[in-house]
Amino acid sequence: MTIPSTTLDLLLLLRGSEPEGLGRADQVSYQIETAILMGILAEGDRLPTESALAAELGISPITLRQSLASLRSKGLIETSRGRSGGSVVRRQIDLSDSELRNKLRETSTEALRDLGDMGAAIASMSARLAADRADAQNVQHLEELVRRHREAADERLRRRIDSRFHVAVSIAAQSSRLTAAQLQLRAELMTIWWGQPGPDDGATVAAEQHQAIVDAIRKRDAEGAASAAELHSRAETEYLIAQHLSLTMLPGEGA
Amino acid sequence: MDTVKDALERTAATLSSSLGEVFADLGKTASAVVDAAAAGPDLPPRSEFAFLKAEFAGLIRRHSGLIIGAGIAFAPGSLAGSPQWLEWWRAQPAEEPRFVTHDLNPDSLNYYDYSTREWFTLPVQTGRPIAVGPYVDFGGINSSIITLCVPALTKQGTHVLGCDLPLSNLEGSFLRALGIMEPTVVLLGANGRVIASNSPRIATGTLLADEDRAAIGTTLEVTPEGTGPLPWTLVALGA
Structure with a gap:
């Protein structure tokens, strides 16, 4: 299901918790990873559309796509195309x-x-x-x-x-x-x-x-x-x- | 059998030997400063002490597991063209130490008036090496540190050479040398603050509570070779 706006608010509040020296795309990846680690975003949660999420995060769609690509390469989200497309959280992060x-x-x-x-x-x-x-x-x-x-x-x-x-x-x-x-x-x-x-x-x-x-x-x-x-x-x-x-x-x- | 006294002596010996080496190194650089001051003009320019950059870089490298910075604070009015001068170097991973800028403008909100800081005044007053702290050096390092200081007595005044020892670097060697969880053992600085302890209840940087102070049993002073006793004390509570 699409995440409720309160979840999105929590995600936005994580801004500023990133380690220093990260580029904007990496900062956003870090925010989303932390939200997954904390269980704010759970397996099966659907992220808002790219344009809506980029607007909420205050970044360009290109920067957001970079962040999502890096999360995808880690297997944390899955993106599908088309009308009902979008990114879905695929797994829970557990540190060893x-x-x-x-x-x-x-x-x-x-x-x-x-x-x-x-x-x-x-x-x-x-x-x-x-x-x-x-x-x-x-x-x-x-x-x-x-x-x-x-x-x-x-x-x-x-x-x-x-x-x-x-x-x-x-x-x-x-x-x-x-x-x-x-x-x-x-x-x-x-x-x-x-x-x-x-x-x-x-x-x-x-x-x-x-x-x-x-x-x-x-x-x-x-x-x-x-x-x-x-x-x-x-x-x-x-x-x-x-x-x-x-x-x-x-x-x-x-x- | 390993008694509490044995554990304290073992810990004191470990701390004394690591600190003794740093103090000895700092003392050598202080002698070089004294020599340079004697050989130079009555009111030397900063450039007379340009050799110190390499000295401090070497010092920081040799003791990289323990200290994170070192430098010199010149006696106010002792240099031509600078009413105050603080030359401090901070270790950087895999690079040469970088110069730390301090705000020496008396009109500034962030003015770092080192001539009033304990780490400067104590060695000047006593003329002896000393370990100051632990304290949080706001405007300097901004975390809890101990500063090991050595005075250099010159004809222009007393300069102070020092190096910064973060509590976190000392904790590991303290715990491993001690090797026991019972009884509670605390390493206290001269100001009564906790430098390290093996109890989660007694946190570093805090003052020892009255009831803990009343429970102090075995006590041992930490004395590095070649310097007077540090004002540091190892205490075991209730034993």
């Missing part, structure tokens, strides 16, 4: 365990702490504002994401829903800048290792913390929502740093 592990080993404690500080600032303010501004539909959506996160069958899916949940809190805060910042932060976190696959205590704790954030938002308890979100962010950061420390200290593995 070793790619994720290397990234986490190379990211210093200081960088992780800095990322975590920023994450806590965005999450707590988003939750605080969401408590004042979220409507019934926002809350229902958050509840749904908490449930899907808890029931996720595998770690990869759980990670994607986790990202969606945090972005949804910022959306419920009705703040486009906080949403953009949250998206970009989550995109970065998705490229870092998140521990051994499979359910463990960490997932249960995270699910309870998500529930606490939504409960406070539903009760319009701004203070409670902010502190629940901050607590959750800090726990995430400590978890990541703990993984980084043990990877660094681990003998062998070409460190």
Whole structure:
């Protein structure tokens, strides 16, 4: 099916998260790849027509065609011609365990702490504002994401829903800048290792913390929502740093 | 048997030897600056110190795993034609180090008045090598670093040679030398900030919390050869 405009909005907000020094076509490829990695774009999603998408992204159709060609060559999208033609997302990106592990080993404690500080600032303010501004539909959506996160069958899916949940809190805060910042932060976190696959205590704790954030938002308890979100962010950061420390200290593995 | 004390001593020895080598190298360049200042005119132009470009490039190359930049800050008023002069070089992958421009215009919003920064004032005051930090060098590197500094006492004043050591480069050697997750071990800078730790709860660049400070057990100073003790301390909590 054709992606809804909210999905397109999220895609647009990813602009600015690209590594420096990319050409415009590569920037757009990066945005779309990140959206696929985060599950904003899922398998089977149909991208808008080339002219519509180029206009939304603010690039020329030629530049867009270059981006799409590079995504096609990676097997991420499939394009068909004709009246009902267009590009469809073909597969989900999953970084391999070793790619994720290397990234986490190379990211210093200081960088992780800095990322975590920023994450806590965005999450707590988003939750605080969401408590004042979220409507019934926002809350229902958050509840749904908490449930899907808890029931996720595998770690990869759980990670994607986790990202969606945090972005949804910022959306419920009705703040486009906080949403953009949250998206970009989550995109970065998705490229870092998140521990051994499979359910463990960490997932249960995270699910309870998500529930606490939504409960406070539903009760319009701004203070409670902010502190629940901050607590959750800090726990995430400590978890990541703990993984980084043990990877660094681990003998062998070409460190 | 590997006691906590053994682990601390092993870690201190590793840190001391890597830092000692950098300090020794920096000391040699400082001597060359002292000699050049003595041989030159009373108020030398910058060109008298043009040889430093190659010196710093060599220093950065030899210690590339540890430091990301090096340079010299001249004593204000010590050079002809420049009230202040900061010559700093930053490592670049697979290329010669590049010159880092600092804003030395006192009227500018981004004015980098190095003569008031701790890494300049401390070596000038004490006349001794010192490791300053960790601190976030806004206007300079913009990330958390330690600056290793050596003063060069000349007839024109005290210049300061230094090099920048990012915390992230120190962390790996700290963790691998330590090799234990228990008990919690923290490397503290003179300013009480955490340089590295083996606990996810105690993050680099932060100040040690009061309850952690109260739990300090075994303590060991880190002393590189050839210099006085760094103001660095390894502490084990609760042991």
